[in-house]
Amino acid sequence: MTSSARRRLLAGATLAVAALGLPVMAQMTSYPNQPIKLVVPYPAGGATDTLARTIAQKIQEHWNNPVIVENKPGAGGTIGNNFVAKAPADGHTVLLAITALIQQPPLMSLTYDPLKDFQPVTRIAISPSVFAVQPNSPANTLKDFVALVKANPGKYSYGSYGAGTSSHIQGELLNTQGGLDMTHVPFQGAAPLVVNMKGGQLPVAFIDSATVRPHLASFKILAVTGTKRMPALPDVPTFAEQGFHSYEPLGWFGLLMPASVPKPVLDKFATEVARVLQLPDVRARIEGLGLFVGGETPEEFAKVMRSDAEIYARIIKQANIKLN
Template identity: 70%
Template sequence: MKTFLTRRACMTAVALGALTAAIPAMAQSPFPSQPIKMIVPYPAGGATDALGRMMAQKLGEAWNTSVVVENKPGAGGTIGNNAVAKAPADGYTILMTITAIIQQPLLMTLPYDPLKDFAPVVQVAKSPSMFAVPLNSPANTLKDFITLVKANPGKYNYGTYGAGTSSHIQGALLNLQGKLDMVHVPFQGAAPLVNNMVGGQLTSAFIDSASARAHLKSFKPLAVTGTQRIAALPDVPTFKELGFHSYEPLGWFGMLLPVNTPAAIVTKYSEEFNRILRMPDVVARIEGFGLGVGGGKPEEFAQVMKSDAQVYATIIKDAGIKLSQ
């Protein structure tokens, strides 16, 4: 038996076929096709916020789209971090974060895993830290300082910009490796730390380079973190040069997307951010903060996060660091 189709049925079949063929094309519309939200998990006005807004502006100009910066401060950055970890993995929500994201899970229970719930995109900037003493300190070298502390038990402290931060971890490591008994004095942020250091209320402190850059003549830096001396302090040795270990990791600012974001979108972001980070005005702005310019492939940033987390985990365990300290 033969089956005959009416003219209307044929036209309907053709239209349905065309619509079906169009659906994949519609689903694969060019990225981005809507505004992008950049979450900064800290208050407006800080270095993380400033860098995030600069990158958002450049990205918006390059992609001819709106990139809206949304500050989600609270709980040391974990509220904003979690918002991105739980966001749809479609590329329209990106996180501008800092080293603390890999340190906090080593000290507290969090609703996300920084090494499993995010797709690394790029390091934006790198931040060495320095160990410094007041101008009136008799110590002119780290060796001098260690000798002083050992000769005066219970009289020396180290200030940091918060419990559980890089500066806290670095100070505990110096106590451990130098066999010292310095008391940890945490502050709520870098600004009060620097003010108390300049004012002479502390006998030593670990300060990040961005916060210290305007005060380098107000105290005496004795050593810096990382594997290279920093340009602003060419005569100050690294801890590694002085025989200390595990001071190699630098602080960093970086971009992360939710895990399972399509690889093509991660690559698109990475390539664009790397192009932006080569712009002379961007380089000047980052270096003006006292930071090093970042860059690199997503897999390189992923390796930095993983290796740094391993170093911090060992220090925290060996030094017995607790947030109640």
């Protein structure tokens, strides 16, 4: 082959490679080129909806492009989740999911796979849970509580904010690891759970940090989930510090896109969300809800999702948790 022929072949190959990248580059450059739907799979008015509208407003202002929050509630969030999983893979449909997304596969039949049909963007907010007992409880530590329940078989129940939720899974995990026989009492949400705890109808409950924050003085908190103590409760040890495992996962509110969205498009959106999460007023809004600000990279959030899914699936199987 002559040198001129080699040059022509090389030039042709270079042009071919460049041409292959043009559609993705063009898509990334023009994105967004239509309104973005930010789907909330729960009713308007809750924490998920509030976070979605906070993020949507800031992105819309910066990009000068409509970001519309669409509430698609029903079936424990699965209707909205499925809508986004099956949406066009152009980056204009985004899901704001909660931890239930990766807790549900062992509990119910789904039309999508949370780990295969979505691409993580980032967690925008994080929520530990607390293990609360009545202020007059004789238990001052988790070890005290376990001994108390064992000494009174059949007399203790624990409240959760719903069957199949984090608080239900955490309660059954304590039953399993502590050898306890507490009866599960589910409520339709965390607010009525707190009302019943404050009214003395329940002896103990697992409550998310956002809901319990205004009521911390009403309860005795014996443990918190996660790997670190909560700043609001610096003297309360984690479950791990007290010899209990698999309480590391934290509740989260996370953004996800359909699995086939081009990586450059997803990264452009993730970079914008990371900018928004650094805004002082946004951080203040999230922290004002009793939550911690997120902000991981897509790769870091993907790792969290996989790890959490494995832990929850193992607990659900070992504790034989079922949805009635």
